[in-house]
Amino acid sequence: MREFFRTKTFLFLLVAALISLSVFFYTAFTNGNISATSNAAGVIITPIQNGTTGVAGFFGNIYGYLYRYNALKAENEKLKSELRETKDKLRDAEEIQDENEHLRDLLGLKQKNKSFDFEMAEIIAVNIGNWSNVFTIDKGSLSGLKQNDCVITEDGMVGYISEVGSTFSEVVTVIDPSMQAGAIVSRTRDVAVAQGAFDLMEQGKLKLSYIKKDNDIIAGDIIETSGLGGVFPKGVPIGTVEKIVPESHGISNYAIIKPTVDLNNISKVFVIKSFKITG
């Protein structure tokens, strides 16, 4: 073991440990931007993850076709000759349709929220482990994204950008324990805070905290962003109330919220790069 400390390997490890410690303290005392090492790793790895996502999607599609094979067989026979002729056109049409749907959603969102400036992005990776609910998208500062930009789909809020790299960003979802957003109950206009919680994350839910005892919030109420503070835009749906539960200290209640966005079934998201503050 004493010989090991005289080797080049040990020297390398010493340098590696120093780099790790420098990065550790750098990120501990700076906020928002990813460290240079992570950024470099990200810039290299993001295109590979993009490719993996594509390949996984391809195999996912094949699985889908096989699964529905029996049900589609009869119909498939009938349409076979017609399909052969139009196969290439259909493939093109499907791609266009998919793109069209997203653009239509974007247009709908834009019509509802004229001040929003969107950037469309694709999810390319998820975090490792079970302590958080974070994913990586394929757009970063080069596309004009910034820390705390709100990430949505046509159904509502997905989360917000926690860290930005050049060509990728980390998105903290609404159910992650580190997420907090000013919220308002759509029907009663009561103001509260929507936040992730460890106990609810595994169920895919979050909580609405600081609800006064006398507030008239009921199951089914829609919760949306309040826009207070100017970090997130106002009126983006977060979720619907499932249940009201008294806090352990007994002073206030909290509500369990089911997100309006199905976080397990999204692939494309919109990032709100800028909006008019109306809070």
Add this chain to the structure above:
Amino acid sequence: MRYTRENYIKWAAYGMLLLVLFLIETAYRFKLTVLGVRPDIIPFFIAALALYEGPGCAAVIGFISGLLCDFVQPGLDGFLPLFYTAAGLGIGFVSEKYFRKNIFSALLLGASASVLLNLLRFIFYYALLFNASVLTGVKITFSELLLSLLFSPVVYYGVRLINRHFDDEEE
């Protein structure tokens, strides 16, 4: 750890294995999830590597693994490279003296590294900053560990295959 051409190729092979494991773990459309829990097999990879290649190689690959994992992980950058480097070194030194090169040793050492990593994460990050309860910490740590143990033999045999292939060539 000798700096021969064969060794460089072997490390490249380990690097490729690490990249494949990382891409599988982080692929969005191909989520490895059982009852909402996802495995983390990187600690088992480092343990198997330390068992077969010793502390030097395991620490170097551990450092690279940490950098890769930091990129998709929220929180402080730098912690995972530090942890995996130390884990590679520690497991390497311990296994040289006290463990045989077999799957049980690899699983035991990998499980220890996994539990220690989650414990450190829980105490110094999630409990401190987010008031995570001990019960939640235990639940996350052990459900992840059980699932990771299911997948870890594949990692062990992958490392063993590379090690044996290149060691045979050297002989």
